[in-house]
Amino acid sequence: MIAFLAKRAGLSLVTLWLLSVLAFAGAQVLPGNIGRAMLGPFADERAVELLNHEMGTDRPVLVQYGDWISRFAVGDMGKSYAYRAPVAPFLVTALINSAKLALVAFLLVVPLGILGGIVAALNAGRPVDRALTVLGLSATIVPEFVSGIILILIFGVWLQWLPISATWPADAGPATQVYHLLLPSIPLVLILFGYIARMTRAGMIEALDSDYTRTAILKGLPRRTVIWRHVLRNALLPTISVIATQTAYLIGGLVIIETLFHYQGIGGLIFTAASKKDFPMLQAGVLTVGAIFTLASLSADLLYALLNPRIRVGGRE
């Protein structure tokens, strides 16, 4: 098991490294002349050169990469071009805000999604299953800004139950914060519900169709015991990794949702950085998002290994 985890951790490091190359290439190599990109086509050539020299973007690419990554590793994410200030504090504030939004969404969707999947699987082939499947599929594929707009219209504009803006007053307590985050989190919940419910359903059906469930039923165990003891345990194992990988989609969704609701999170930060061609900010944001995803899937593997006796205790002696 230790070997398994070591291997997974090693692979994660490789992924992280590739991500850093990707982020660097996207934000610093592909745009070509950074100074020109920032100052626009009509700026004076000398001003562009000066800016490039000031930012260090006139050095060889590999030197720039080495410099950037070695400083990044110790927490120095460079200076924002747009704000002329270190990136890190912006990033931390944004991360905290995004974490709040993601947490509200997750707390709502995980139990709902698992429950939906279980109910669908137990009624496989019946109308309840069909309805849940079609609804889940539909909810998953509608872009967040579309469902967000419709929700704003209904709950924010017409019924006026929930605030349109996700930004709460400065002195707001946790309850008020959650109240402001409800509307933005619902589109995320819709998206994730379909995923989680579908994966749970698939896991459940596989477990229900398995020989060991048949054994349990033919032992004469009550249905409730069969489900709780034999089916759920094996069915929910794959769901765990699904939930973890969905964090990436969640963060992708945050770009849109935070823009729509004018919320200062990591998604909003990446979007603003992209719009303003604030490359250090963009790089840092992208790499952070990738790192969060990689960590999430690594911890999912860890959890999977812990819960799965085949990995936890080795093979036959």
Place this chain on the structure above:
Amino acid sequence: MSVTDPTEANATLAASGADDEARERRDRLRQIFRSGTFLVGLGIVLFWVFCAVFGPMIVPYDPYADDLMNALMPPSAEHWFGTDQLGRDVFSRVIVGARDILTIAPLATLISTILGTALGLAMGYFRGVIDEGISRIVDALLALPTVIVALLALVALGPSSATVVFVIGFTFAPIIARTVRASVLAERELDYVFAAQLRRENAFHIMFVEILPNVLPPILVEATVRLGYAIFAVASLSFIGFGIQPPSPDWGLSISANYGLIGAGYWWTVLFDGSAIATLVVAVNLVADGIQSALDE
């Protein structure tokens, strides 16, 4: 309890020849077309395809024509869906708005399917170093949400429709590659692949002539699902200003231009565009679901 097909469970059964095969295909098709959700989905997709192709000929107003005198008019007999800030007819814009997204998204899907299939075949067939290497890159790409990868590329290359096609095509390719790879890995263990190697067929022949026809069904399902997500992604990118560019009547773009007004009650400027996106993606997904369940049977 699983569903058992006594004919398929037993490989050793006699068969009565080609009519059996034809009947089975008919049964399958009938099964698909009996599914209500599939039919609804197909109907909606065809409707939007029709709008994309013939929209400009049938709409009552020029979707690009400003009419500032009649700006922000609520829905009426004259303007069924009302008018936007510049007085353009929302109904005409929604109908014609299908055109760009239904060009870009299918093209992107096509690129990603072709690229993903080739990558997946190579990864699954060669395994080893090639698989490991590509897998790492795929993992890294998949660690970033599509919208963020697209954003990064679009910032670097500058927004344009062609860039959107390629960016989405390339970001979806690894996802399709993963599906194809899994199917190919299973397929490659089958003895017909060994038999081909024992005839000294080259890798290209084995991958594309022997294996590919057998992994087409999952590729078809995945491509249809990806089409839905491509529409999702194009609409989202347009909404944040990095996708389809003005003055296109694109739905995401229109929402982006008008959603600031909904607080003031001008709901018609966004609701119809939003519904158009929602119906299209849901319909594509229902079609994918129909194909999937027919293949699973």
Place this chain on the structure above:
Amino acid sequence: MNRPTEIRAAAPDALAIEGLEVDYRVRGRLRRVLRGLDLRVGRGASYGLVGESGCGKSTAAFAAVRYLPRNGIISGGRVMVDGRDLMHLNPLELQKLRANSVSMVYQDPGRALNPAMKIGRQLAEVFEFNGVAAGERFDRSVAMLKSVRIADPLKVMQRYPHQLSGGMQQRVCIAMALANNPALLILDEPTTGLDVTVEAEVLDLIRQLRQDFQTSILFISHNLAVVSKVCDRVGVLYGGTLVEEGSAAELFSNPRHPYTVGLLRCLPERGRRKSDGPLETIRGSLPLPGAIIKGCVFAERCALADTNCREATPPFFDLGRGHFSRCFHHDQPVPRETPTVAAGNPTNRHSTQPALAVANLSKTFNPKGLHPLPVLRQIELALAPGETLGLVGESGSGKTTLARLVLGILEPDEGTKIALDGKPLAPRLAGRSMDDVKALQIIFQNPDSALNRAHSIRRIVGRAIQRLSATPAAEMLAKLRALMQAVRVADRYLSARPRQLSGGMKQRIAIARAFAGDPRIVVCDEPTSALDVSVQAAILNLLVDLQARQQVSYIFISHDLGVVRYLSDRIAVLYLGRLMEVGSADQVFAGPHHPYTEALLSAIPSIDKRDAQRIRLSGEVPSAVNPPSGCVFHTRCPRKIGAICEQQEPPLHKVDDQHAIRCHLPIDQLARLQASPDGAGRVR
């Protein structure tokens, strides 16, 4: 049905199935699988239900516990377990019945146990809903494990299923099934997929438990010999209905239905060899489930069938002594259906030059981050032109790896020498000349996997001809037709896809492909083990016929010793990657044999061999990762001498220039031990 009711004890039958009809709904159509099945399992009786694939035997088993797949529909008849009609039970009563009166054990024990729960918990669970006090459950579980001869029950209780071997897992399943002391125990192919030596142990256990527990048994199998070992009554199922029923002794010695007769005749039993002539076959193929059958289900394939048979459904004729046959012609002898092809092959076994010579063949897998896995070690073999070498061994013996090494799909370890007609052969396929590639071909075990399901038969065989033979384009079609004729498949199937053909037909196509380039050596990797018995004989005849005509050599891999004996001129026995014995087929079967060969021979269930002298192996094949020291067989050897077996690997002793045995025991002593009636005893 006009079967007289027998007078029975007051207690109801353990199982009574009356006129059972079951359909499956597939893509909106109903397919009939069981057509009026009647059978009774009396108290304490052991009933064997035999049939080939698709005959509905497993459907019958699952109907008996009312656990059909979701699309299964019981359209008629009754199922009574312990006197209660299953169709009239509510869910709670059904659950009670399963908890108390009926249990089931099926194929693939590894999947029947919950992978996330320890054995002890899964076993104790049976008692939990059976009214046993919490405090007693543990002790009762331990006692159950002891009763299925598990040596260290306390340790096994703490294990997860994946930590146990297949044989152990099946013991645990049997223990769970018997824990509630059921009135009826259903065993559905319980030993299929286990190695022969393990199968023999499990069958012994089942017979032993019958005496200990007095449970009634419904034993379902495709293997006539296995059934003959365990059951006292046997029913033969064909096309969803019983065609013959009787006591095991009576049915096997005096079968009275043409199908049973045919099944028994087409087995290569009684030491039959290919030189004795071709095997008998049953014409045609099995009926499709859901086929609309008028008259007798077997009429289409029956040599005795007349118009009446095709019109009227025969009743169950009572032949006395509890023997029934559903055949109008039950009193007529069934004519022999021996193919007319001459099968004797003049093999020049002592030709100067072997077609294939393998020396010092070793293969070690080196999985990343894991221990190296030596699967084959220093194998020496030679194969004469036109000769068949049988390769025998259980799982993990390395026989399939050996085949792949010879074919060049895998690369052998350094130092291996393979020679074709005296010329050295490159280790990898890529390094071999096209002539060498053509010379070595293979017939795989499973034709479904071997034929590309996306291609037509024409394309599959045509491509092989194109690549492997120097046939000019103009003669392609003629060559294709000739090949199809050689494997006896009609030309009209050329445009079909593999899935439209029966299993036997598919295997013929695979054989045609293997012979497309006129190979020198064909590896046959269990070519009949995925086929039904009634189809197997025709394929074996075809292989013999092709060999006689083309002087091709076979490396024939099989776990079925009857089949190996029929086909092989020489036999090599492998165990854990070592060559244990090699010799002519007669020598290997007659003995003296290696103790492992001896164990294999006595483990194979056979209809004619009634409790012959038996030796049993305990435990399972050790893992190849950590092979035992000295003689690899010493951990299971019933004739182990002592420390020498653990410390030194024995050399391959020559008995004569053909026959060699790898054992520390001197040949004459082996011969003496194996000849003496108490030879089953351990050597001290």
